[in-house]
Amino acid sequence: MTDTRTTIRAAVIGAGMAGQAHAFGYRNATMAADLADVRVVLDTIVDPNLDLASSVAARYGFEKAVADIDAMLADPTIDVVSVALPNHLHAQVLPKVIASGKHLFAEKPIGRTPDEAAGLARLAERSSAVMGVGFSFRRLPGLAAVARAVADGVIGDVHTVRGWYYADYAADPQGALSWRYDQELSGGGAVLDIGAHAIDAAQFVAGPVERVLDAQLRTVITDRPRPAAGGIGHHAAVTDETGPVTNDDVAIITAAFAGGAVGTITLSRIAHGMPNSLGVEVFGTRGHALFDSIAGGQFHVFEVGAAPAAVNGPRRVFTSPAHPYFTDVAPMPGGGVGTGYGEAFVAEIQEFVRCVRDNRPMDTDFAAAESMMNVVGAALSAARRGTPVPV
Amino acid sequence: MTDTRTTIRAAVIGAGMAGQAHAFGYRNATMAADLADVRVVLDTIVDPNLDLASSVAARYGFEKAVADIDAMLADPTIDVVSVALPNHLHAQVLPKVIASGKHLFAEKPIGRTPDEAAGLARLAERSSAVMGVGFSFRRLPGLAAVARAVADGVIGDVHTVRGWYYADYAADPQGALSWRYDQELSGGGAVLDIGAHAIDAAQFVAGPVERVLDAQLRTVITDRPRPAAGGIGHHAAVTDETGPVTNDDVAIITAAFAGGAVGTITLSRIAHGMPNSLGVEVFGTRGHALFDSIAGGQFHVFEVGAAPAAVNGPRRVFTSPAHPYFTDVAPMPGGGVGTGYGEAFVAEIQEFVRCVRDNRPMDTDFAAAESMMNVVGAALSAARRGTPVPV
Amino acid sequence: MTDTRTTIRAAVIGAGMAGQAHAFGYRNATMAADLADVRVVLDTIVDPNLDLASSVAARYGFEKAVADIDAMLADPTIDVVSVALPNHLHAQVLPKVIASGKHLFAEKPIGRTPDEAAGLARLAERSSAVMGVGFSFRRLPGLAAVARAVADGVIGDVHTVRGWYYADYAADPQGALSWRYDQELSGGGAVLDIGAHAIDAAQFVAGPVERVLDAQLRTVITDRPRPAAGGIGHHAAVTDETGPVTNDDVAIITAAFAGGAVGTITLSRIAHGMPNSLGVEVFGTRGHALFDSIAGGQFHVFEVGAAPAAVNGPRRVFTSPAHPYFTDVAPMPGGGVGTGYGEAFVAEIQEFVRCVRDNRPMDTDFAAAESMMNVVGAALSAARRGTPVPV
Amino acid sequence: MTDTRTTIRAAVIGAGMAGQAHAFGYRNATMAADLADVRVVLDTIVDPNLDLASSVAARYGFEKAVADIDAMLADPTIDVVSVALPNHLHAQVLPKVIASGKHLFAEKPIGRTPDEAAGLARLAERSSAVMGVGFSFRRLPGLAAVARAVADGVIGDVHTVRGWYYADYAADPQGALSWRYDQELSGGGAVLDIGAHAIDAAQFVAGPVERVLDAQLRTVITDRPRPAAGGIGHHAAVTDETGPVTNDDVAIITAAFAGGAVGTITLSRIAHGMPNSLGVEVFGTRGHALFDSIAGGQFHVFEVGAAPAAVNGPRRVFTSPAHPYFTDVAPMPGGGVGTGYGEAFVAEIQEFVRCVRDNRPMDTDFAAAESMMNVVGAALSAARRGTPVPV
Numbered sequence A, B, C, D: 001m002t003d004t005r006t007t008i009r010a011a012v013i014g015a016g017m018a019g020q021a022h023a024f025g026y027r028n029a030t031m032a033a034d035l036a037d038v039r040v041v042l043d044t045i046v047d048p049n050l051d052l053a054s055s056v057a058a059r060y061g062f063e064k065a066v067a068d069i070d071a072m073l074a075d076p077t078i079d080v081v082s083v084a085l086p087n088h089l090h091a092q093v094l095p096k097v098i099a100s101g102k103h104l105f106a107e108k109p110i111g112r113t114p115d116e117a118a119g120l121a122r123l124a125e126r127s128s129a130v131m132g133v134g135f136s137f138r139r140l141p142g143l144a145a146v147a148r149a150v151a152d153g154v155i156g157d158v159h160t161v162r163g164w165y166y167a168d169y170a171a172d173p174q175g176a177l178s179w180r181y182d183q184e185l186s187g188g189g190a191v192l193d194i195g196a197h198a199i200d201a202a203q204f205v206a207g208p209v210e211r212v213l214d215a216q217l218r219t220v221i222t223d224r225p226r227p228a229a230g231g232i233g234h235h236a237a238v239t240d241e242t243g244p245v246t247n248d249d250v251a252i253i254t255a256a257f258a259g260g261a262v263g264t265i266t267l268s269r270i271a272h273g274m275p276n277s278l279g280v281e282v283f284g285t286r287g288h289a290l291f292d293s294i295a296g297g298q299f300h301v302f303e304v305g306a307a308p309a310a311v312n313g314p315r316r317v318f319t320s321p322a323h324p325y326f327t328d329v330a331p332m333p334g335g336g337v338g339t340g341y342g343e344a345f346v347a348e349i350q351e352f353v354r355c356v357r358d359n360r361p362m363d364t365d366f367a368a369a370e371s372m373m374n375v376v377g378a379a380l381s382a383a384r385r386g387t388p389v390p391v
């Protein structure tokens, strides 16, 4: 049996929380039936923390682990590269990857500021490689189904939007002062770290935000213990020393959408009891729709007049093969079996791989990241100035 | 058996949607065990629509129905008066009732503007009678329980607030253009009609709003058919003629609370599929709490550390005799049996009657109404000016 | 104004938990618009515990309280009588009321055994007065709406049924040994006390049970402290002495329905954390429906093919004026405002009063009670014998 | 870098619905940190439908696809074998695999009857290889967490159990007559196909069933179109010819548990609107617990006295790293991110691989399968005879 499959050789830069999810995505990409003609070779994990890189390589089946980005980029056999680095490294590393000519799949938010994002987007535009961005929540079947239903006009014209991301990763004041709490390194607290997803999700469902009408940022926990070296994600051993938190724990954005709707997007990383809930709720002239990732195996759609009033009400729709991505990521795809957040990474890497194979641009591209970052940028200005700011 | 009970003779002005609920409240007030020493005499229903007044009197057991407010007020045997009139009549009628020396229980919002509310509040302050206001949602056991839990420190210091009132009474563009859609007659659309309740509820749980940071008002359905005469509440026959809607269908307020919290209050009267949902969600330094009237027989409380992490999570608390008002309004009071919105009117009239009996001021007084109206006033200014406005 | 209304003079026998709910029902009966032509006079509360009777009379506006049933029955001015006595008194008191010729509204279950129920039903059949029974759960708008939707064929032919009543009133082993725990006085533990409602509800929605296929009864808490005198409902002071529980805490019935369906009915009075949840869930050839009283302001209906698969799912229907009873018992009737369990008593007394006014039989009559009791009787036999028992 | 990892070479027999899930499991097994010392080689997919086998091999990264089981078994390099074949082939194929000396992971139910299961269990006992069975639902973090909480005594002694599996895969009467509808090929309809999981789950949480007290089996859809060749899982093209369904669509089992509890287990494959919901609800002397796979990212625990009554209620616990399997299968493990059903296969293969590496028996072994099958066997007898049957 000759292998006629297209081979795509992949590397992941950054072996932390997001990097591991990418590794999982590459490993499972070909489970989609339409990708059986592709062979994804799991080549390299790159992280200066080589122990971490090695362990991630072993756990996710990558051939090797290295510490040096440049060496890896110099390897001509590598076709695609994921970048999952702390935000302050995006502007430093992404240009190199773009320059290498390899296809790039970069974690959100793409830099820390509208300027950084714009600069990177300009570079990406000039590349002929696929340039994708990790707006992973869009790959949840329930959120994608809501976006599709809204686009299909099921709820009429959208007039009111509520987006949110509640997380509790920062609710404990004893949590380590990682790069996420440093405005310089991160570009933003909740407003960007989780706001990136919630803003993108709101735009995905309700169309582009055209104006930030108001933004409020609050830091509730002002000091935290400094981490010992080597932590990843939200977990790190702490030291006795404390340092200041220089970005927001809570952000509330009021926004006007280009389509005429108005709404709020609320971001909190200190939402005790709500560990991870990204949601979008939209009301339109004929109904409403709601998705909440914390019960992501379902979403809700109301359509006025769809049934006699005595038996009409919001429908609780269970995710199923009728929805985007489901069949491609659920090894036993059936209505109601449920998919997890890991599967969102499989779906996005599948989409990235399809674009690479077919040589076409990706839906979640640098322009999408720039658009999202412009909303964050407008929010930060609005928060500072106390006036509306166009996006 | 000599009747040693205190007699309280009651009249209700306005026999519409709210007036009927007051009538129900008076009729059932004495079911509270501690009010068995009071005899509430259901005396008069006053409404220019005498047919309506008569039918309401018959249905709720009032002795008579009259059309003339002044004549009723001149009757010295009447002790207490409820006023449930369209907003533009508050400033006209409430002073007369106050002048009569009778105890007054007035429907929210108390006038249409901060000025009207302030004027009325000044009059009320000078009265030695009880001056209560109908913030009926506060009497829902679940909302009152949340307010109590927050006051008791169960969730720590509140930093983030979300209040809302979603209703669909105006979602149908063919609904009649009643006084509610006229800025002049109403003082506000969703922002005041249902906002009064949601703002009061948010303040009840999270303390006073000190500054409106931003407010957005939108009119989505700009014209409606004019009503034929005689409709009440949200229902009226319509004519062929249409007229303009001059107030808001949707309002979004961002607010700073005196206690340091920040939050949003979203009001919509066109929320398809959410017929009547008033809610408050608060996050604090030790937990969160949530109440939503659409499932008002329960509320949710999360307390960090209250149980080992593997079995901790938001608690779904069913309303029960452990909560305010429950035992007084549920004829068969048991955990989980549920009480409805009608019972909120029983509870508020009970509280009013207690204050009358005991000659003490009421918790929901004109100052509370003025405070709420000042938030609405600040919201309307903020919406006009596009800048923050102190309350 | 001459009063042209029909006068109905009412007495309630038994001033305990259920008697108070009846009192509430009579007091509010005429709030239904179609009952404005009736004047319900709240005449007498009868209870040997005269203090209790007096207090209940005062609280619910009845003219007098007496201890003696016979004297009250001898009063020819009294038109209608409710009986809300412990089960062992039904067979003793109901015949007297029937003999008096007065209209009778009797609390479930109507005696303690199929024989007692049958005897009482035969007496009732011979009366020309209205003979109603208090299957109060049927008056919850949500349950009634489910029954109506099923009857209308919305879910096709029902094949599978689940009924339940979970309560926790007996979950605390220190709760007093009232008449409810005595097989002789009660006729049954959970199987009858709450089973009466759940079985009636299941039959209301899914049609008559034709055969008990299996029944399991369990007593988990075998001894309880004896009560001090004077407790009502589930609450009584306890003594140091304990006594045996002689009926079931938990009962599980498997039943065949005449329409071809099969199902279970589970009853527990020791369901920690589920204070009061009566439910019915039915699956049919075209959908399913579910009602749970613990969130009684909503119910769920699924209809296959009612919407494209990608947006179809169980509908969460909020109770509203579109549903039975709602408008008659909610003083401010609007979708989603919610009604409580108290309102179920208003609705059933309204229906009783209508039947009295119109001189027609009631839907929840002694035959319904007999049918329910026959299911319990069959369940008790099946439990004893370990074989199926026809109803 | 010398690879010091233990190599485990895997084959999967059966490339249908379950076989693909196993393939996914093997592919991701080593993502658990404690399995980084193992190298799982994805060797062979075996299915007579060679096109299917090839496509599954390609999609899940297996080196080859073959049609012949015996040839594969003869290959000494293969260490572990999964069997995911229709039930009637278990008794035929499993003995061969056992005889091969390879480690075996077999899909439930292990044969079609207690006799077949016992025969296979006896064979397995005699093997020194690891002999595991695919009770995949046990690997859902939420169900495992409930089992652990119950075992830890959080809810006291369990007295009442409800288990269920509602699915809708057979709700459409036009669905193809696959092996699942043939009593001879399947060994049982809902009672075994999904009952296997629900019974195992109930035993997992509440301990062994000791007696089937009653069982009811019903076939609602008696004829179905015969499939065209080649379908897998629940999907196949159909022909014009119909054939009889010879097993149950709905099964209701009443059971006594060895620990003293009583309960029901309800199985339906025709539950319109409930595509896939496996659940267990248990009430004990100190609380209750509930898991429902359709919202599998959460479960519910109530503990009496765990908080003051005014704020106590069932806790909605979101699955997180505090729960079994979570960290091992979620590439980005955080509270509330959610895992899907696919991850259950990863977790079970991980556990299988651990047992192989460590040379120890698996928790879900042939004895567990035999125990489950004995409950089904007792249920089928009880259904036939109409009397209780010991397990």
Ligand SMILES: NC(=O)C1=CN([C@@H]2O[C@H](COP(=O)(O)OP(=O)(O)OC[C@H]3O[C@@H](n4cnc5c(N)ncnc54)[C@H](O)[C@@H]3O)[C@@H](O)[C@H]2O)C=CC1
Residues within 6 Å of the ligand: A013, A014, A015, A016, A017, A018, A019, A046, A047, A048, A049, A052, A069, A084, A085, A086, A087, A089, A107, A108, A109, A134, A135, A136, A193, A231, A232, A233, A234
């Ligand atoms: N899509 C999603 O849901 C998520 C996206 N992210 C995004 O992923 C990015 C990374 O975040 P996390 O994984 O949470 O961070 P992390 O702190 O867990 O991991 C960052 C990793 O980068 C490594 N690193 C640091 N400098 C490096 C360098 N010069 N070269 C190579 N590796 C280097 C660190 O050793 C560490 O292993 C961020 O941009 C974040 O916004 C993060 C989490 C979730």
Ligand SMILES: NC(=O)C1=CN([C@@H]2O[C@H](COP(=O)(O)OP(=O)(O)OC[C@H]3O[C@@H](n4cnc5c(N)ncnc54)[C@H](O)[C@@H]3O)[C@@H](O)[C@H]2O)C=CC1
Residues within 6 Å of the ligand: B013, B014, B015, B016, B017, B018, B019, B046, B047, B048, B049, B052, B069, B084, B085, B086, B087, B089, B107, B108, B109, B134, B135, B136, B193, B231, B232, B233, B234
């Ligand atoms: N607490 C609550 O939940 C609610 C409060 N309200 C408040 O109650 C007030 C009344 O609202 P609705 O009852 O909905 O209005 P509605 O339109 O249903 O009824 C108003 C009634 O006032 C009568 N009326 C008009 N002019 C009168 C006069 N000069 N003297 C006596 N009666 C007169 C009308 O004939 C009509 O019957 C408003 O201020 C509203 O904000 C209304 C509904 C709910």
Ligand SMILES: NC(=O)C1=CN([C@@H]2O[C@H](COP(=O)(O)OP(=O)(O)OC[C@H]3O[C@@H](n4cnc5c(N)ncnc54)[C@H](O)[C@@H]3O)[C@@H](O)[C@H]2O)C=CC1
Residues within 6 Å of the ligand: C013, C014, C015, C016, C017, C018, C019, C046, C047, C048, C049, C052, C069, C084, C085, C086, C087, C089, C107, C108, C109, C134, C135, C136, C193, C231, C232, C233, C234
């Ligand atoms: N529909 C429903 O939801 C409910 C129905 N019930 C039914 O109502 C009936 C009474 O139950 P509860 O009210 O809970 O009992 P309870 O124990 O609360 O009250 C019984 C009352 O009957 C009085 N009584 C005893 N002997 C009497 C006599 N000879 N004459 C007059 N009064 C006498 C007692 O003093 C006590 O006040 C039962 O048949 C029960 O099944 C009870 C509760 C709820």
Ligand SMILES: NC(=O)C1=CN([C@@H]2O[C@H](COP(=O)(O)OP(=O)(O)OC[C@H]3O[C@@H](n4cnc5c(N)ncnc54)[C@H](O)[C@@H]3O)[C@@H](O)[C@H]2O)C=CC1
Residues within 6 Å of the ligand: D013, D014, D015, D016, D017, D018, D019, D046, D047, D048, D049, D052, D069, D084, D085, D086, D087, D089, D107, D108, D109, D134, D135, D136, D193, D231, D232, D233, D234
């Ligand atoms: N753990 C779980 O959640 C699930 C377990 N199962 C179990 O897995 C087993 C298989 O069920 P499905 O995958 O649904 O069946 P399926 O019908 O989807 O697949 C069966 C496969 O076996 C193949 N096959 C038939 N004869 C064969 C032979 N002699 N050698 C090799 N392959 C052969 C067929 O070509 C087909 O591809 C059953 O025992 C079932 O109970 C099935 C689905 C879910």
